[in-house]
Amino acid sequence: MNIHEYQAKELLGRYGVAVLQGHVAWTAEEAAAAAAKLPGPVYVVKSQIHAGGRGAGRFANDPNGKGGVRVVKSVEDVKAAAEAMIGKVLVTKQTGEAGKLVSRVYVEDGCDIKRELYLGLLVDRDSSRVTVMASTEGGMEIEEVAEHHPEKILKVAIDPASGISAFHARKLAFGLGLTGKQVGSFTIVLTLYAAFLELDCAIVEINPLVVTGAGEIVALDAKVSFDDNALFRHKDLEGLRDDSEMDPKELDAVKNDLNYVALDGEIGCMVNGAGLAMATMDIIKLYGSSPANFLDVGGTANAARVTEAFRIITSDVNVKAILVNIFGGIAKCDMIANGIVEASKNLKLSVPLVVRLEGTNVELGKKILAESGLAIIPAENLADAAQKVVAAVKGA
Structure with missing residues (x-):
């Protein structure tokens, strides 16, 4: 979990790290009021986003501007700088061209x-x-x-x-x-x-x-x-999370105890276990496609969590097929299979679904999928699953 600069400085300041005096502001008026509390005559106005390179960045609506960190010499200039930042999209090397919306600034004292x-x-x-x-x-x-x-x-x-x-x-x-x-x-x-x-x-x-x-x-x-x-x-630290800085799908995953990272591929992945998830993504690449996400439902997956995982995966418009790769241990294959069937029906899946099950109660799990009446493509092993899901994406 990342936090903003002003939050980090407040935390480190409690440990005795020397930081400059400053105040967070959500409006230009608050920024001017913050500057009035500082000694001056030099002030620094900093955009607060979860990305580096703010000073060298540019605002999407003002490509020739001064970036997301500006040094000024009056309260009036602080207000003007804040007005130029708050509510605007800042593009840096780390944000990509999509940039990030600046919702607040940090007004800090100058430094020699x-x-x-x-x-x-x-x-x-x-x-x-x-x-x-x-x-x-x-x-x-x-x-x-x-x-x-x-x-x-x-x-x-x-x-x-x-x-x-x-x-x-x-x-x-x-x-x-x-x-x-x-x-x-x-x-x-x-x-x-x-x-x-x-x-x-x-x-x-x-x-x-x-x-x-x-x-x-x-x-x-x-x-x-x-x-x-x-x-x-650290329940107190969780309160520092800025939900607006997160991908909505990743935020949903956090709220449902799922480990999810959005990627830019076309095959959605639902796997239990981080190592197995990495191997699944690798083999998808090996057979000629690319994963749309990393998603680990964990070893205690149940029907509700599987349904939520499918909902998050299918909310990505780039997903053209889904590969479920489960090794049943604590989470038994029959329970996962019931979750897959329930999620498929509730969400009305419209993309090809390939499922590979292995482990505890695997035969029962396969039987549940086969008798579900759904167009689920079974796979015997990981290589078979990867080949089938890639073929489904390519229309074979």
Whole structure:
């Protein structure tokens, strides 16, 4: 789950991370009132969307504009900047051409920037450890730095048994060329690590992390993403979710305990188990088509959840066929089959449906499908299922 910059800064500020004073505003008038509360005379107005590259972005109705982050020098200019952003669609590298609607802005105090750095924490799959990354190339997308200047990215993997220590922070600080009290201030790394663990984060990123003219270390931006699987431990964090930033289908999936990600293919997939879902998508590509989604109904799928999964899949107008690939364990094949039949009848499916069942009560499940009177295409194995669904899409 992602949150907005202003929400991330509020959270990190509670842990002692130095952030600038600022206020969120939903209208131009609120933005002007927010600016009036700040010292000035420099203000920064930032569009709040779940995407990076806002400053270099453009508004769909104003391709020659100044982007989604603007530095201004008066309360009147703050109001004008907010008017130019709120209610408009901002297009960045990360949003694609569809862009994202800006519903609010963050009005922040100006900052005397001497240097811009990058600092981020994530779980590194290679080491299976929380890893701190830092770079002198702050303000740039870290992916571009990794591609063109990988030597400029410093990494420290934290041993979960011993945890993080001050020497980790010093090692990174010296690697970034920090001196004097800046090295001491780089204990921000310890603070971020504590927040990362306690909040069950997936990513904590500060880009840029700036050194001010006075030598202070300040988080000028902040991105925080949480592990969805741990949100049950943080009911307060769930309240930070911005539903308007999510694909409606993905939002429906969250509300029904389904793991769903929309893709741009033509074959809808309903599978139980993330690994099996990935294999299903791969074999669809192997046989010449592409998946329209990743959808894992989980090991405890029931008829209601199967029906909801079908509803979400068929709400995608690009879906030309559906492949159901179920390995029955906790969720028995006969129960899944009943769910498929019920969903097919209730939703009046109009696209080809290929079903592959394997596992507990598989013969009973196949019998239920065969006797349903529905035009369900049975498959004996995954390869057979993929070939049949691709053939159905191609009209064979």
